Amino acid sequence: MNFEDYQYLFKFVLIGDTGVGKSCFLSQYVKGKFIQEYDPTIGLEFESKSIEFNDGIVVQNQLWDTSGSSQFMAIQKTFCQNAAAAIVFYKIDNQNSFKSLENWLSILKQVSSDMIQIVIVATHQDLETQRQVQTQQGRNLADSLNAKFYEISNHDKDQIDGIVNSLSYNVLRLINSNKINPLNTQYGIKMSRQQEQQYASQLDNSEENIIQQQSSPKRRGSDIKIEQNTFSPNKITTASPSRSQHENEQTEQNQQQTKPKFQLLFILLPIIIAYGLYQILL
Template sequence: MESHSEPYDQLFKIVLIGDTGVGKTCIVSRYIKGVFPKKNSATIGVEFAAKNLRLKSGLRVKAQIWDTAGQERYLAITTAHYRRAIGALVVYDICKRESFLNCEKWINDMKSQADPEITIMLVGNKVDSATEETRQVQKQEAAEYASKNKVLFCETSALSDINVNGAFEQLLNTIDDVKIHNPQNNNRIGIGLKGVDAEKLEEEDNGCSC
């Protein structure tokens, strides 16, 4: 892992979407800072974080991560940030079935507002609190849904630090494998931005009102 101030070869814009309360902000905090936030308040609009890392291929990547609010009243704000996203984590709470059922809407919204070929991972969060009585979404059901919709899948716990790094690393390495090293995708907008294009995207996004 590298400091976010280090140079990088490519900028990957990643967004986290899903219902409110599923743990998106906690996942970002665990990945970026390595800690679970002491105070867990609802995200207002969109929050931004970044992390530099080296992928399996050796590519140095800056992951620009956007944590979006799940409330309906912020939808216009959050969907505006889907633009030029190269990957997305669609998060649900495995103990709240409604949040899983709503993933279809989130995925469709993402594909309609961003690149239809965006790399998406379905993430079942809060495995730490799941028991036979409390779990409402079985892992096999979610895995089959992900396979049917051609998206990646994993389960995590931001609280217990289970598979959070693995989720991001799998998503980022998949983007690298499928998009960056596929010659047919090299000229697509939003795929592997670098140099001036990456700096321009950062300026545009950082200048937004969230």
């Protein structure tokens, strides 16, 4: 697979004290090689590895490893910026490395986005007899961060692959669910040019659909219906045909009863007037 043959590139950072196994983890993931001798990282380094998911999406995981020494603190803060995920390390046989996680997590909080994916990894699982940090301590810390927790041996490449690939899947899921925007560099994601064009096209189509829904005929029709119900007497009349017919019949009956009374009045009125005049003349 070519270096540029991917749809997405994710930036992952490996952080923790010196000697907790970050470089060995990186070597096992990318090269499948276990580092026998401890060789502290000076400054920082990174390696890349691409994986293909079942739907054909190719993701290149770019893992950045930095020295855990305090003299490289400025570099550590800089390289933690704009990361999609962070793998935070401590050793089960070193209590101080576990206590230092508070500082490492504080750095992440200062420079990373709220959507960064975090996993806590306890190394040297094969040194159980020298354990200083209990499993539950690490799990409780991970739970407080809503993060995954793993205890591993850096000899176990399959477990290491599973951790990184699971992180890639989670970041990809956030993109597909529109919870993060891959065009925003703060999320530690880079897209290939083709994927970027496709994503931008999808955004345009989504905006068009929203506009169409807001001005759709169905919605205008409902507004017209409300206006008719409010202002159209014809609409109200036709809604109760039986009642209307009864009211018409009652009106006609009342008119028929009133008509004879008016006719009799017109006949008697001249007689009454003539009788009154006759009495005055007498």
